[in-house]
Amino acid sequence: MKLLPILAAVGLATAQTAAPYTDAKSGITFSAYVDATSGYFFGISTPANSTGGTDFIATIGGKGTGYSGASLGGGMLNKLLILAWPNGQNIVSSFRKAAQYGSPAVATGTFTQTPIANGTYVNSTHWTYTFLCGKCIQTDGTTFKATDAQPAIGFALNANAPAQKASASASVSKHTAQGQVKLSLKAAQHKDFEVWRTWAKREETFIA
Numbered sequence: 001m002k003l004l005p006i007l008a009a010v011g012l013a014t015a016q017t018a019a020p021y022t023d024a025k026s027g028i029t030f031s032a033y034v035d036a037t038s039g040y041f042f043g044i045s046t047p048a049n050s051t052g053g054t055d056f057i058a059t060i061g062g063k064g065t066g067y068s069g070a071s072l073g074g075g076m077l078n079k080l081l082i083l084a085w086p087n088g089q090n091i092v093s094s095f096r097k098a099a100q101y102g103s104p105a106v107a108t109g110t111f112t113q114t115p116i117a118n119g120t121y122v123n124s125t126h127w128t129y130t131f132l133c134g135k136c137i138q139t140d141g142t143t144f145k146a147t148d149a150q151p152a153i154g155f156a157l158n159a160n161a162p163a164q165k166a167s168a169s170a171s172v173s174k175h176t177a178q179g180q181v182k183l184s185l186k187a188a189q190h191k192d193f194e195v196w197r198t199w200a201k202r203e204e205t206f207i208a
């Protein structure tokens with residue numbers, strides 16, 4: 001029997017939907033938060049035996065030309081944020097962090113994003129960016145922990161594209177919807193993770 005992701009909503013900003021999510025092109029499966037109204041989604045996929053691991057595969061996307069953001073620590077402040085938006089047929093993405101409310105600055109650290117090409121595209125229904133999030137589980141309180149059963153993940157979106165959308169460090173306007181959802185790490189586990197991980201390639205050129 002397949003385990004279904006358990007996802008409980010703790011924010012009230014938009015309607016929250018619990019959903020397993022499979023990327024149509026790559027076939028990678030995620031434990032995900034999907035908002036049918038806005039088109040926003042964020043999901044993670046982890047190794048079958050992920051205890052103590054630091055890496056996962058993430059997917060983030062939406063519809064239209066606005067941005068989708070996620071907080072790996074739940075809230076906005078002093079947490080590791082992922083921010084992405086489409087730019088034509090490309091996706092622009094960055095890590096961000098903010099000590100105060102306002103457009104979060106680009107964050108640098110040991111964490112990395114390595115794109116998975118067959119899960120990264122813009123089509124007539126949505127845009128999606130799939131990547132290996134390397135060392136994205138940190139121990140300094142900025143992200144969830146590998147031992148968390150159901151960490152809170154933050155989401156934030158705005159239907160408007162950033163003004164400087166070709167630049168990964170572009171400043172953005174405040175989200176028009178935000179909140180937190182609980183995402184089951186157990187449901188994110190998949191036996192094919194190690195295969196999917198090998199699809200991540202740094203030399204892909206579609207990330208600005």
Ligand code: HEM
Nearest residue numbers: 069070071076081083101102103154155156173174179180
């Ligand atoms: C100019 C840009 C931004 C401003 C002014 C801003 C401001 C705020 C404020 C004031 C809140 C508290 C809730 C509220 O009063 O609305 C909040 C929550 C939040 N923001 Fe931002 N934000 C910005 C950009 C971002 C970005 C780019 C991300 C993600 C990549 C993000 C992620 C979040 C999350 C996850 C929450 C928490 C929601 C919750 O705890 O329920 N924010 N933000």
